[in-house]
Amino acid sequence: MAVTDALLLTTGARDPAETMIMELAAVTLTGLVIVRQIIALRDNNRLLATVDAQLADLRRYQEELEYQATHDSLTTAANRALLERHVAELLAADQLFHLILLDVDDFKVVNDRLGHGVGDALLTTLSDRLATVVGDDGLVARLGGDEFAVVARTEATSVEILIDDVLAALREPAHLFGHTVVTATSVGVATSWVGDTPKELLRRADVAMYTAKAAGGDRRHWFDPAMDRAADESARLSADLRTALSAGQIFAVYQPIVDLTSGATVGGEVLMRWRHPERGLVPPDLFIPLAEQNGCILELGAWILRHACTQAAAWQQQYGDRAPSKISVNVSARQLAERGFVDDVAGLLRETGADASRLVLEVTETAVLTTDLAVEQLHRLRQLGLRIALDDFGTGHSSLSLLLNCPVDVLKVDKSFISGTTAEGAGAIITKNLVGFINDFDIEAVAEGVETDAQAERLRQAGYQLAQGYLYGRPMVVADFERHFAAVSAQVTV
The missing domain is CATH 3.20.20.450 (EAL domain)
Incomplete structure (x- = not known):
């Protein structure tokens, strides 16, 4: 039923002028309602857009926090937390892989003789070289100080080739702030075992790496159970x-x-x-x-x-x-x-x-x-x-x-x-x-x-x-x- 018909029924017969006024008022009222609905819809859209923007900012902030929590602030390589998470996922999937631990020999000498600025630049350079050599075949992480780790999902023979390439890249002279720095690296390698944990795998790689360092550095060692016995003896x-x-x-x-x-x-x-x-x-x-x-x-x-x-x-x-x-x-x-x-x-x-x-x-x-x-x-x-x-x-x-x-x-x-x-x-x-x-x-x-x-x-x-x-x-x-x-x-x- 039209608005005017409703008005006639409720008010009875009216003269044409009054009826026109009533119809005009009804149309105006309807227009106001429609305008109000349009304004409300627009405000709702604006509100939704604001909410969407805030949600996007929140997601970006969460992603940034996640990145900061899982990456090294100096080199942007993965940090220990991300490394352990990645290793845990591979272990849970029963994937065979190798953990390579690398420690820069005599790095403290660089800091003491050339300054921490050169030392930081050297770490960044070495991290970039590691990432270039490893590429998509593994994960590169900085564990702190001058210690890095690489997770390699390849066969042992391929890992040896990878380590050769890594060491060759790290031995290349680095030209930093007017200084030429040449580094050597001690490397320890451990292979994942059934029932392993990230911490245990890291421990074995660490034992192998320190065996290489104790032997004079600038060399690699694969973990062997005899190293644990030697560590106990030591x-x-x-x-x-x-x-x-x-x-x-x-x-x-x-x-x-x-x-x-x-x-x-x-x-x-x-x-x-x-x-x-x-x-x-x-x-x-x-x-x-x-x-x-x-x-x-x-x-x-x-x-x-x-x-x-x-x-x-x-x-x-x-x-x-x-x-x-x-x-x-x-x-x-x-x-x-x-x-x-x-x-x-x-x-x-x-x-x-x-x-x-x-x-x-x-x-x-x-x-x-x-x-x-x-x-x-x-x-x-x-x-x-x-x-x-x-x-x-x-x-x-x-x-x-x-x-x-x-x-x-x-x-x-x-x-x-x-x-x-x-x-x-x-x-x-x-x-x-x-x-x-x-x-x-x-x-x-x-x-x-x-x-x-x-x-x-x-x-x-x-x-x-x-x-x-x-x-x-x-x-x-x-x-x-x-x-x-x-x-x-x-x-x-x-």
Whole structure:
């Protein structure tokens, strides 16, 4: 029924003018209702559009949060959380895959020598190279620091090829802020097993990687169950080492340092040895790294330094001016990192009465580069009258640059140049040319690892004054060293 008909029924007969007015009012009212509905619809559409926009912003925000939670902020590679999730999914699907763990060797040296800006740029560069090599065949993640991981869903033979490509890419020089940086990487590989968990797989890859690093770095190792047994054995040995000094199992030996011209023994390098009650003599290349790891090196280092100072003072009193003039003691990176180390050495010199000029503190390049404090400590030690020797010279990445800001009085030329496999070729050329610029720096050179008369003669002709090695005597206890020193001194005097 029309609106006007309804009005007529309810109001009765009306005159035409009134009817027209009523009809016009009804039309107007209907128009207003329609306009109101249109406005409401438009407002609803606007509201829906706003809601849709807000929902889209919320989704983007959630996606951004998800990305930040699963990716490394520096390199944009996946982080540990995403890696573990990805590994868990592969394990749940019973897929065979390999986890490759990579750790950049001596990365701390880059940060300490070139700055954290260069270090961060290097990590980003290495991450990009990993992503390029791995591509769609796996996942690249940064686990923190200088450690990366790659998940590879390929056969073992293909993984070996992949690792070859990865290592080749990582070894390429990186040109960063005016510096050229060349890196080496230690790699550990573990294969997924039935019933694995992400953490267990990561642990096995980590064990393999540290096996590669302990073997000298710049190499790869696949996980083997024997590594777990070796780790357990190492843990037990480390625990035994903590009580070795108090149990009287640690003792000192001296290896002679001789004058190549006269043949006289002018001093000795003091070394630590460990006689384990069950294992017998434990090699120093086994227990010294353990001591570095568990912190015992501070206690052991303090003990050997006290022993050297006490012995040097005793020989001064016994022999006077003829006492050994070079008593070398190794100092670790951990000791140099201790701010009170120099004060402790000064107190030890006063307490024992040792002549500081007869003592030589030997440090490795790695020890010097470990912290910025190390060079400062060496300058202070030198001010006490001690001499500083750079050990294993020629085997590090930046040996020559150290001579510019590190106080060095003696260079111990590494035995690999003297008696190694290249000693007759490239080693001979290096040792011959090395002594020239060493003399220009007014630095003494001690050739290590001399084993034959021919090697000694070659060193003499090249201009070396001092040497040590099995040709002149193996490391010996104090009593034997005293007899050796006295006998050789008597022969030279005669």
